[in-house]
Amino acid sequence: MKIIVTGGAGFIGSHITDRLLKEKNQVLCIDNFDNFYDIKEKQKNIESHLKNRDYKLAEGDITDKNFISKTINDFLPEAIIHLAAKTAVRPSINTAELYYHSNVTGTLNLLEAIKDKKNIKFIFTSSSSVYGLNTKVPFEEKDSILNPASPYASTKIAGESLCFSYHYNYKIPVVILRLFSVYGTRQRPDLxxxxxxxxxxxxxxxxxxxxxxTSRDYTHVYDITDGFCRALDYTKKSFDIFNLGNSExxxxxxxxxxxxxxxxxxxxxxxxxxxxxxxxxTYADISKARKILGYKPTVELKTGISEMVDxxxxxx
Ligand SMILES: NC(=O)c1ccc[n+]([C@@H]2O[C@H](COP(=O)([O-])OP(=O)(O)OC[C@H]3O[C@@H](n4cnc5c(N)ncnc54)[C@H](O)[C@@H]3O)[C@@H](O)[C@H]2O)c1
Incomplete structure (x- = not known):
């Protein structure tokens, strides 16, 4: 498959790319190598990818509409895995506008670029933070997402709703994945x-x-990667939302x-x-992903932490 991975030089994106390349897909990474953390880490994340002939890098920003439209037109992907975003929760409180620009306008540019193309699957990376201050746990996909605790969380809610309206109006097949506290090697230094x-x-x-x-539903990046691959294969519905967590x-x-x-x-x-x-x-109900995608987290926290300590x- 030909797949664009936005944010492919980052923590989760580089792990997903490892797996996609291993499975002989062609991958185009779009990343602006922002300086939220040391760009040398991102360069290292993609070091092995650059040696693979099935991999291409388009360095640039998803907020640049012309760059996005040209890159997509040239590569003609069958799917886009959209991870690029300004990520941390706390800094978003004082820099909400920057978060909105990157996460909402950036997502809009991608959807605009594919709206008239046939059947490019769009996988949007959302977050457990959309459940905000909900007190009912575990969080289910059908729960309300109306009380986000940070601008970061509201950009993810806005991204989800843009995905729905572009699916509704232009029939773009969309899968939204709500990720819960991902950890593993290459993790961002702020986490x-x-x-x-x-x-x-x-x-x-x-x-x-x-x-x-405070409790978090720590989920290993290998399990998350597996969830993304399952979402790529999922065709039963043309719009769906899944929690990807550990449920512990x-x-x-x-x-x-x-x-x-x-x-x-x-x-x-x-x-x-x-x-x-x-x-x-944060506490994910993952019964929907288990039942429909066959998603099943396997990495024990102790094993994942041990690998990270090494x-x-x-x-x-
Ligand atoms: N890490 C987690 O626990 C977690 C949990 C829930 C959701 N998420 C979501 O997963 C995605 C990936 O997160 P991560 O932890 O791998 O973060 P990361 O910062 O390591 O990766 C994000 C990548 O996107 C790139 N990027 C940022 N803004 C961009 C822009 N405007 N244009 C192009 N590239 C841009 C960055 O350079 C970076 O390489 C994000 O959307 C994040 O919100 C992460």
Whole structure:
């Protein structure tokens, strides 16, 4: 298959690309190598991809309408996996406009570019954050998504609704995947699992916001990648939404305990106030993805953390 992966140089996008290339697909990566974190990490993520003749790189920004339309017209993909976005939750509170530009206008440009083409499948990467301050857990796809706790979350809700209206008006086949706290090697440096492992391995103090009782449904990037591949093959409905999580929320303090066990290093913890934009729990109901896509997370948290500790220690 010919597939465009936007954000393909990032954490999740590079893992998905590994798998797509292994399965002999042709991949075009669109990425602007933004400086949210060290671009050397992104260059390393795609190092092996660049050696593969089935891989092409189009360096550029999804907010550049002409670039997007030309790139899509030249490559003529059968599917687009759209991951490129401004990602972190907390910074979005003070820079909402930038988040909207990248995540909403960027998504709009992609949909505009394919609206008159026949049957280019569009996979939109959404997030558990769309469930916002919902108190009913686990989160189900049919739950309300009307109370996002951050501008980041609202850009994902806006992206989802754009996908629906373009599907409705132009018959674009769409699958929306709502991802829950993805972790694994190459994880972004701003995310808790990596941040904690790095600081603990360096013997530095870690900050825990709140009492450590917030829970996240940590999901390994290999399982997420598998979910994307299943979504690519899914044809039963031309618009659908799936949670991709692990369905086993873990308290922050217990995550730190696992890192301690695996690394053999006792963490020094500093407790700080609960952070604005955070939600108390993410917890995916994955029965729909299990039943319809055959999605089944397999990587145990301890195994995934152990692999990450080795990866981090190799970089220190
Ligand atoms: N990591 C998680 O736990 C998680 C959870 C839920 C949803 N998501 C979503 O998954 C997607 C990938 O996240 P990630 O963790 O791999 O982040 P990442 O930052 O590692 O990857 C995103 C990539 O997109 C690129 N990018 C950003 N803005 C762009 C633009 N305007 N034009 C072109 N490229 C651009 C970046 O350079 C980067 O390589 C994002 O849409 C994110 O919102 C991630």
């Amino acid at each position: 808790a699992v990596r941040k904690f492992i790095e600081r603990i391995c360096r013997g530095e103090e870690i900050s825990v916001f709140g009492d450590g009782g 929320p873990v308290k922050l303090i217990d995550l730190i305990g696992i890192i301690q066990k695996v690394s053999g290093i006792k963490p020094r913890i500093r407790y700080e106030n609960f952070q604005q934009g955070d939600v108390p729990i 990866w981090v220690q190799g970089k220190l």
